[in-house]
Amino acid sequence: MENENILCVKGIKKSFGGVHALRGVDLTIRRGETHCLAGENGCGKSTIIKVISGFYKPDAGTIEVDGKGYPVMTPAEAIKAGVQVIYQDFSIFPNLTVIENLAFNQVLANKKKLVNKKEFRRIAEEAIKKIKFDVDLDALVETLPVADKQLIAISRALLDNAKLIIMDEPTTALTKREVDRLFEIVTDLKENGVTILFVSHKLEEVFEISDSITILRNGQNVISCPMEEMTEEKFAHYMTGRHFDTQVVKEVNEEKYGDVVLEARNLTAPGFEDVSFELHQGEILGVTGQLGSGRTELSLSLFGLLQPTGGQILVEGKEVHIKNVSVAQKLGIALVPEDRLTEGLFLPQSIIRNITVSRMDKLGNKMGILSSKKVVEESAKWVKDIGVATKNHEFPVQTLSGGNQQKVVLGRWLANHPKVLILNGPTVGVDIGAKYDIHKLLRELAAEGMAIIVVSDDASEVIATCDRALVMQAGRVTGRLSAKELDTATLAQATV
Amino acid sequence: MNKFFKKAVKQTEFYVFLIIIVLSLVIQARSGLFFANNNIVDLLRSMIVPSIYAICALLAFVSTGPDVSFPMIAALSSYLALTVTNRLGLGGAPWIITFIIGILFGCLMGALNGVIIVRYKFPSLIVTLGTSSIFSGILLGAFEAERMDLPQNLAAFGKASLLTVKNAKTGLGSTLPMTFLIMIVLYIIAYLVLNKTIMGRGVYAVGGDEVSAERAGFNVKGIRFGIFVVNGGVAAVAGLCYAVMSMRYLPTEYAGGEMIVIAAIILGGTRMTGGIGTLKGCLLGTLLLTMVSNSLILLGISVYWQRVFIGAIIIIGTAISAIQSHAGVKVKTRLKKEAA
Structure with a gap:
């Protein structure tokens, strides 16, 4: 008789040198369902995956796959039992062809010694057929888009007769369209009897794809229930253990706006054209649109990273030419980049250094030599003000979670007291608690009179923070929404 | 044919090939001597040692990172091979015996590199710089190696010729030594191992993504250790070939050979960050x-x-491959945008 539960783990405990990553986690997944495992960064999601797939040995607890108990799970046994993990990095070889990427696992498992090109190709063709994935098998994987790399990982997993596929934050690097395609494949797999464990902290996705959900917090179960019993508020509450007003309280009061700080007149640059807007003190302007709509280019051109080919930029009524970043900084414009990891932070360096780097010139004495006392004071102030969760601000930034890293980037630019703060995707990859904190912080800054531009494709973010929004499409402004018009329905309509 | 051409245009090797053609035509036009038979044979002769070294450099770069110790391993293992041959009175034995002795010593030295790099995860550049200096110290300090004549077997091997040509016009002659065959055999073996065995593909897989390779089931440590042991052996062969071709052992002539070899393979399309590089590129x-x-x-x-x-x-050649990959990235982002 087939067991109803494909996976049943009970009481898993695991600690790493005194840190309890898992304090008795239970996880039961029914055959054929799409189960979501959610939780904030550091809640133990990745650890439990590694326990299930045999990479970590738990300190206590039992693992049952398909009704069979595994006292000691090893990676090889997990694969044999039909458990496959699609890692965030997809575990691929960028320098090799699609064929080799697909075939290696099986060839190695069969302990083959020689390369048989025909067999490699046969395995690869069989793999991509399973999800009707159309790709040039002889292409080097590094030349493919991220979504294709993921599909390679998925089809490879299916080769080993996977019964349970664990997807670790699979949508992180995908565009909306690619996410839709992934979800189609997930639905297909489900119909073919494959069970999916979907690890994510993104609310919309979780609600869209899952049949049931388990939420972890601090290495413990908080709740397991069918999706129908879950609401957005409950989700946020269970994830963080905090109570949120569903959204940041937003008081839009146009009378409170100050003078126009930044104005664009018919601004044109590679990627967008003919964009005009005014930005007042104390106002948050949203710029939204799909990837490739020109929203990112617009933010770059306001910060001197992309040269306009036409139109004007005015700061406090005077026309300016923002040739480069240092001109932008002198004008009081700051940009928090989209990819904070590659563009905004020095990951191995300490939090202090990361916060104060944009203010080095102001923290020195007359000779231009840095005063370490001033540096420490300055950064301590910001760590406190923006609420970076850390024990020691001498720690490298890479030890922080995504949300806290984003706060450090914010802190750096705020330390300069900018007049205009531009944020590109301020909460991409950030968990729900930190997202709330960042939104709150933005509202507070605006209330103090800072002018802010939020560039984002996250509708809930634009609604939560912005006073007004520009909707961009294919490089042009196609809609202007006032605070009253800003809701999910109008935004969805405008961005189609 | 069209498809073949399209593929070729994407490869760095193709551009190196073009440069070679152009350069040879220029030299021919200016001097009229490039395509003379003795010049071609001279060229092949001069390629033998660096192209054997190039195998060492390629294997190291593709799998792990730079290896700069091969010239000193060549020097020390050749010295030991010659000394052992002389002491044991093996001068009458076939030349291959001396080569095998050298290879054993070379593998031993390579194993030292391998242990330190794999076990302690130290960067290969630093480790091989260090061992290189140690080997050179042992050779010139402890053994007080000086130039010496070859034992009988190698001397005979060195005198044997594969091909002798004489230019009718200039009267200049040139000889292709037997060591040329050694190089060819090494390249054939390396080609078969790298392309036709799972282990050989593993060398590329490890260089592409270490963690993925481990998850897929490759023995990452074993492969890396193996590479450095093999490198030691190959370096020893190169060292002995050099001695055979000079007809005597010259301990001070080895040092410094690594840079031009590394430059050659980078020029041939080997990627410094690992995972990419071909034997064809090494040769070109x-x-x-x-x-x-x-x-x-x-x-x-x-x-x-x-x-x-x-x-x-070197700079222009490396720039070409850099520009190529830049262009690739640009095309990719454009496609991405169109897709979105």
Whole structure:
């Protein structure tokens, strides 16, 4: 008789040198369902995956796959039992062809010694057929888009007769369209009897794809229930253990706006054209649109990273030419980049250094030599003000979670007291608690009179923070929404 | 044919090949001596040692990172092989015996590299710089190695020729030594192992993504350790070939050979960050640099200017592959945008 539960783990405990990553986690997944495992960064999601797939040995607890108990799970046994993990990095070889990427696992498992090109190709063709994935098998994987790399990982997993596929934050690097395609494949797999464990902290996705959900917090179960019993508020509450007003309280009061700080007149640059807007003190302007709509280019051109080919930029009524970043900084414009990891932070360096780097010139004495006392004071102030969760601000930034890293980037630019703060995707990859904190912080800054531009494709973010929004499409402004018009329905309509 | 051409245009090797053609035509036009039979044989002769070294450099770069110890391993293992041959009175034995002794010593030294790099995860550049210095110290300090004549078996092997040509016009002659065959055999073996065995593909997989390789089931540590042991052995062969071709052992002539070899393979498309590089590229890169150093004399360019030329070619060659990958990225982002 087939067991109803494909996976049943009970009481898993695991600690790493005194840190309890898992304090008795239970996880039961029914055959054929799409189960979501959610939780904030550091809640133990990745650890439990590694326990299930045999990479970590738990300190206590039992693992049952398909009704069979595994006292000691090893990676090889997990694969044999039909458990496959699609890692965030997809575990691929960028320098090799699609064929080799697909075939290696099986060839190695069969302990083959020689390369048989025909067999490699046969395995690869069989793999991509399973999800009707159309790709040039002889292409080097590094030349493919991220979504294709993921599909390679998925089809490879299916080769080993996977019964349970664990997807670790699979949508992180995908565009909306690619996410839709992934979800189609997930639905297909489900119909073919494959069970999916979907690890994510993104609310919309979780609600869209899952049949049931388990939420972890601090290495413990908080709740397991069918999706129908879950609401957005409950989700946020269970994830963080905090109570949120569903959204940041937003008081839009146009009378409170100050003078126009930044104005664009018919601004044109590679990627967008003919964009005009005014930005007042104390106002948050949203710029939204799909990837490739020109929203990112617009933010770059306001910060001197992309040269306009036409139109004007005015700061406090005077026309300016923002040739480069240092001109932008002198004008009081700051940009928090989209990819904070590659563009905004020095990951191995300490939090202090990361916060104060944009203010080095102001923290020195007359000779231009840095005063370490001033540096420490300055950064301590910001760590406190923006609420970076850390024990020691001498720690490298890479030890922080995504949300806290984003706060450090914010802190750096705020330390300069900018007049205009531009944020590109301020909460991409950030968990729900930190997202709330960042939104709150933005509202507070605006209330103090800072002018802010939020560039984002996250509708809930634009609604939560912005006073007004520009909707961009294919490089042009196609809609202007006032605070009253800003809701999910109008935004969805405008961005189609 | 069209597909083949399209694929070729994407490869760095293709551009190196073009440069070689152009350069050879230029030299031919200016001197009329490039395509002379003795010049071609000279060129092949000069390629032998650097192209064997190039295998070491390729394996190290593709799987782990730079290895700069091969010239000193060549020097020390050749010395030991010759000394052992002389002491044991093996001068009458076939030449291959001396080579095998050398390979064993070379593998031993390579194993030392391998242990330190794999076990302690130290960067290969630093480790091989260190061992290189140690080997050189042992050779010149502890053993007080000096130039010496070859034992009988190697001397005979060195005198044997594969091909002798004489230019009818200039009266200049040139000989292709038997060591050329050694190089060919090494390349054939390396080709078969790298392309036809799972282990060989593993070398590329490990260089592409270490963690993925481990998850897929490759023995990452084993492969890396193996590479350095093999490198030691291959370096020893190169060292002995050099001695055979010079007809005597010259301990001080080995040091410094690594840079031009590394330049050659990078020129041939080997990626410094690992995972990419071909034997074809090694041969073409070596051929190009050898051509430059050999043939500029034919153009009447002084030896010092040759260095400038070699430097310029290295930079231009590397720039081409860098620009190529840049162009690739640009195309990718454009496609991505169109898709979105």
